Amino acid sequence: MARILIDKLRHAYVQNPQKPEDYALKEMSLELADGGAYALLGPSGCGKTTLLNLISGLLHPTEGRILFDDTDVGQLTPEQRNIAQVFQFPVVYDTMTVYDNLAFPLKNRGVPAGEIDSRVREIAGMLDLGPTLNKRAAGLTADGKQKISLGRGLVRSDVNVIMFDEPLTVIDPHLKWVLRSKLKELHHRINRTMIYVTHDQTEALTFADRVVVMNLGEVVQVGTPVELFERPAHTFVGHFIGSPGMNALPxxxxxxxxxxxxxxxxxxxxxxxxxxxxxxxxxxxxxxxxxxxxxxxxxxxxxxxxxxxxxxxxxxxxxxxxxxxxxxxxxxxxxxxxxxxxxxxxxxxxxxxxxxxxx
Amino acid sequence: MNKTVNQKAWFLVLPVFLFVAFNAIIPLMTVVNYSVQETFGNNIFSWSGVQWFQDTLQSDRFHASLGRQLMFTAIILAIEIPLGLAIALAMPRKGPWVSVCLVLMALPLLIPWNVVGSMWNVFALPEIGLMGRGLNALGFDFNYTRQPGDAWFTIVLMDVWHWTSLVVLLCYAGLVAIPNDYYQAAKIDGASAWAVFRFIQLPKLKRVLTIAILLRFMDSFMIYTEVQVLTGGGPGSSTTFLSIDLFKVALGQFDLGPAGAMSIIYFLIILAMSWVFYTLMMRNEAK
Structure with a gap:
């Protein structure tokens, strides 16, 4: 559990960035309150996944600091940062059962067997995975697999933040809706900070309390869905959110x-x-x-x-x-x-x- | 729904049928013919039933060749599969060294088999070969033309040199195909390097490993050219594998009946063992 503070963060994928264009992520400062539901919204290539990977520790920032509460985690590994992340394509360990998949992050951290069992059963219950616990994960459908990925993120009771990188991209439309409400419900139940990356405004606006809109590597606006709708800070937000988008007249x-x-x-x-x-x-x-x-x-x-x-x-x-x-x-x-x-x-x-x- | 019955369709498969007939069925039937007959000169044949099969299966010579063959295949599989996998894991995934590694790996596969035999023949000669002289200079009594152990050592080394690359290239292709998300998820789940190998890489490589094992099994079980050039089956008969023995029976002694029987038994062994390998490795795939 932690408040996340992003302080003058910049990131470049090239070595020795010189020009402003070298930066995939332009300088930004951002504060994410503990327990909030956030969405990073923007078109493909706007830098939202870069920002997510910087927070999770899969990337290390070129400049600036990332603080979890008062600890600078900029150079720590994802494991040390104690975060969970769900990816665009479901990641399951094919040879393991659903149960072992869910237990895997706990086993790696040396949690006692009794506690593992109760955590796994609790999470499986929340995600309706109970009946499939002893099946091999490889045999499940795409949404079942994505639930396992999700479950591996939720199963640890002490994670600082759970991140979702466009998790519903490969899910069928009618199941998308089901999983989205599930996520919202889970956020209410476990009350942990969640960051949800997407380019779909419906997903962002229904999931998040506050939406961070990004374009061309910078944060354009941070606000509640209503603020984004009523007072777009940039014509980009006006165009990107709403259907049809805002009129812009010279x-x-x-x-x-x-x-x-x-x-x-x-x-x-x-x-x-x-x-x-x-x-x-x-x-x-x-x-x-x-x-x-x-x-x-x-x-x-x-x-x-x-x-x-x-x-x-x-x-x-x-x-x-x-x-x-x-x-x-x-x-x-x-x-x-x-x-x-x-x-x-x-x-x-x-x-x-x-x-x-x-x- | 009525199915259209049109027998003319058979004409369309005729070319393929003829092709298969002339290049597989008819030659194979010739061998079957030989295997059940006694052959004399002047095209005189007489029926001998399963006599040649019985003789072959009971002959010590066949048992010895088969034993050597099994031993050889087991050794090279035990070396080439783990070694190939290890090299593939150690190879870089991106950057300029990828192409360098791939070219180096492909080189042994591009050399004609009899040339590989000749190369190693010279390379290992105790008097003039780099390896042969080198080993002797280091104090080893190495002479592959006289000592069976040294001959085996050279043949195994040659096969490993020649064919490990194939395993490497197959495994490398499999490894590159694993999406990065898996590694990232494993990092976040706190998995150790061993767990990444055991639960991500190995399961994802199962299919290519199956192919690699099958190919190496079949090829090594039929090895002929390189060994024929390097040792000719000697010293004595210590490196006389099945194919070399078959050659001796068929064209050395011109015993066409026993050679035919031996060919068929040889073929059936390869077929059966390939099937067993494949079934075992794909056992869990269907679930």
Whole structure:
């Protein structure tokens, strides 16, 4: 059990990194509270597995420190760090039974036989592996094997953190859902820090209390699922989370107000804008745009170009000059054809400069 | 559903059937013919039943050759399989040395068998060979042309030199195919190096090891060229293995009947033992 502190961490796979591009993981500081459920979310190649392997000790950082409570574990082995990790492809010891697979990490650590037996049976019970305990692990299906991998992580009662590296990739869709709820349930039961790496926003948002969004080797935002949805710190988060993603519309700032195609667009807070220019964008999620009815207030003239039905709502694509704006219209609400007026919800409209949130 | 009956399909398999007939069945039947007949010159044959089989199975000479053959195969399997596995484990997995190692390993396999025999023949000669002279200079009384023990030593060494690479290459291919996740998981589970070998590498190598053992068993059981060139079966008959004995019976003495019977027995032994090996090693695979 430990709080994990990542302090000015950087990592490069090449020897003697010189340029910033040499670093697979750019400098980052991060604190993970004890007992939390975290997700590392980002596209392939964003450095999330690198970060995970740095925490688990399979890699040693080029620069910076990793602290478990007050101990610097940067140069320790995975065994010394006392962590558990579940990999993308299920790892089972083929020649052993399910029971021996689960007992293996305990046997290696010299735990007394009686304690091993009770731990193994308890974990097997949690994972519904009880009936297969005496079968050979090689004969199980992919999700059964992944449960064994998971069980080997859970069986040690004293691990500091359990890490999952895209553990559901090879699992059938209907079992994915079952295993995901199982994981969530296990987190509540054993109350241990868990870090879950994935590129699937649904997995991340359903599993984690706090999500760490990564892109191009750096942490873009850390927040609860609601924060990521309502206040994306970067247009990348806006695009990556949500379906469809956030609209990003180029704009200018005139008289201290963001202006899009000549229309002033109100935003909730003050704008903190340095004077040296940069690329400015308005960010607004499709959920927060409406066709304007009779309400007063500023509107934006658009042309409806495409409507696609997504069940409980429709995704409407519109065009304002060369800019595409998408919005969601609930089932049953009318969708105008041709010319229309859009209204942005001022509480959920944000201003971005060079991608980063500034107001 | 009605199955279409079309006998013309047989014509499509005819070429394969003819090929197999001419290159396997007919030659084999010739041997079977010889094995049950007494042969005289001028193409005169007379039926002799299982006489040659009885003679062969009861002959001391056959027992001795078979014993030597079994001994030889057992020795080289006991050396080449563990040694090949150990070398494969010690070989680098990445970096520039991989290709160097692979080329070095492949070299002995590329040399024609009779050349291997000649090489070792010269190499081990006590008067002029590097190994032969070297051993004598070190104080060993080494002469493979006169002393049976030295002849065996040289043949075993030659076979190990020639064929361990095959085991190495097979095992190496198997090792490289093990995903890195297994090693990482083992590290996290706190497994010792021995446990990694015992529970990850060995089980994953089971199939390639089965192939390696089968190939080495069959090849060593049929060894002929290298030994024929190196010792010609001597000194005396101390290195006369089954194939060399068969050659002597068939073409030295021209006893076609006994040679035919011996060939068939030889063939059946290899077939039976390969089957036993394979069944034993794959016993748990089906579960």
């Amino acid at each position: 704009c200018t700032v005139e008289n201290g107000r963001p202006t899009f195609l000549g229309h002033a667009v109100p935003i909730p807070g003050e704008i903190r804008l340095p004077n040296d220019g940069g690329r400015l964008e308005i960010g607004i999620r499709p959920e927060f745009i409406k066709f304007s009815g009779l309400e007063s207030g500023p509107t934006i003239a658009v042309e409806v170009t495409k409507v696609s039905d997504a069940g409980r709502f429709r995704i409407v694509e519109t065009r304002a000059q060369e800019h595409r704006i998408r919005l969601l219209v609930p089932e049953g609400d009318p969708v105008p054809s041709g010319a229309a007026q859009l209204r942005f919800d001022p509480k959920h409209t944000h201003l971005y400069r060079d991608g980063w949130l500034v107001g």
